[in-house]
Amino acid sequence: MNFRWSALLIAGLLATPALAAGTNADVVRGLAARVGPIVGSASACQAIDQGRVQAIVDKFREVIREASGGGADRDDLTRVFNGYVADGRSRVGAGQTDCAAASRQLVDLERSLGQAAPPQTTAAVLAPSTAAAATAPTATLPVQNSGNVQGITANEIRFGMAGPFSGASKELGRQMKLGIDAAFSRANDAGGIGGRSLRLFAADDGYEPSRTLEAMKQLYEKDKVFGFIGNVGTPTSAIAMPYALQHRALFFGAFTGAGLLRNDPPDRYVFNFRASYSEETDTVVHYLVKLRRLQPRDIAVFAQQDSYGDAGFAGVAKAFRSLGLSDSSIVRFNYKRNTVDVDEAVGQLKAMKYPPKAIVMVATYRAAAKFIEKTRDLYPNMIYTNVSFVGSTELSDELMLLGPRYANGVIVTQVVPAVGGYSSAVLEYKSALEKYFPGEAPSYVSFEGYIAANVLIQALKRTGAQLDTEALIDTLENMRDLDLGLGAKMGFGRAEHQALHKIWGTALDDKGKYQAIELE
Known part of the structure; x- marks a missing residue:
């Protein structure tokens, strides 16, 4: 069955209440195998307008909602669709599909969907026969944003950070947040992620594990964040990480080198930027x-x-x-x-x-x-x-x-180069710091936050319009040889959730400035 007739059939099924939900789900499952790889390939190509991709994703989510018999069925169909989308992205990453082919397939799919969908009225419409389908009027399924994914709206993507913003270690939390905010602001000024702005919510745990759970709950249950970035500390991460895992939320770039975040094999939702x-x-x-x-x-x-x-x-x-x-x-x-x-x-x-x-x-x-x-x-x-x-x-x-x-x-x-140096990463960081937080001095902690956030930003961009936690993790696990100007390339894999292993040596001089030293 080609895309045109598949799309026509789905349109008819949606408009026909008498058809069984199980039948609908079977058809949607088959269609996902055709639509998903095309959407995935297109979302991995930066030259393709991601708004076009998102429009198809939103239509398909509406198809899933209408065709599923309940929450479990809907989740199952969504996982199936997301799996095929991930396959399409990975094909581009592996060189099995080029962006020219992905663009042609996307155009064909758009034409099929544009011809297929009948007007949505309150009147019952019978599933079109092959003959009737050939003359079916042009319309589109309702377009929705990603509101069904927590922390993602039409306008923003929300991340949370639990850290010390009071107490003896408060400067660590402040600096980490500063670096992430600088990276987010720079990305937002460049158009954000597919037109969505990045926004960071912070909660104070005072670097005390007894306060960390409440901070995480505030971020996830009240602020409704999509995932977590830059949490500060080992004893606090021992509380925060299980909470994120329980909710299958991304736990990215925590400011700690502890082994508890570096299990073998790695926890699916935990990614580290820094060396241990x-x-x-x-x-x-x-x-x-x-x-x-x-x-x-x-x-x-x-x-x-x-x-x-x-x-x-x-x-x-x-x-x-x-x-x-x-x-x-x-x-x-x-x-x-x-x-x-x-x-x-x-x-x-x-x-x-x-x-x-x-x-x-x-x-x-x-x-x-x-x-x-x-x-x-x-x-x-x-x-x-x-x-x-x-x-x-x-x-x-x-x-x-x-x-x-x-x-x-x-x-x-x-775990980052000397902030007194002149590498492209350092110069970019200092420029962002000066622009968004004038008067703030460069700091190794805020620099780490800035770089970690930029690694995540790259992954978000590569994931494309069809953004949810599983899709983002699939993208992260296929990131290789990422060069942000540190002098060392970064990457992840299914068995490798730490982006960087390089260690730089520094020593203070009598003026309080860090000078590079050779450690080996």
């Missing part, structure tokens, strides 16, 4: 042992006493094992989350007969600065390192308030 804490600490341990020539006994850990600190410590232990070293004797000093109470850790360090020569810190900026303040004069040659979550710019600011000697030489591993 394990990768950061592995890199810095190798640097200390191989380049700085330290013995294993010379390395200790100062970590937050929660899952964030545990993740970093586990990375150090893994690095020791990869070097053929025992991890049983690694000394760990702790402090409590959302405090700068480091006295116990400092006391334990002072009590050591043979103090370490390097401290790998898995801390936030205020606690890290306080620990350095209380130990720098006691151990002037101590090497301090920290992972990127510390908030590099904020750590520098804290240390420079104490004096240049506290800042000089402090190492921070980064």
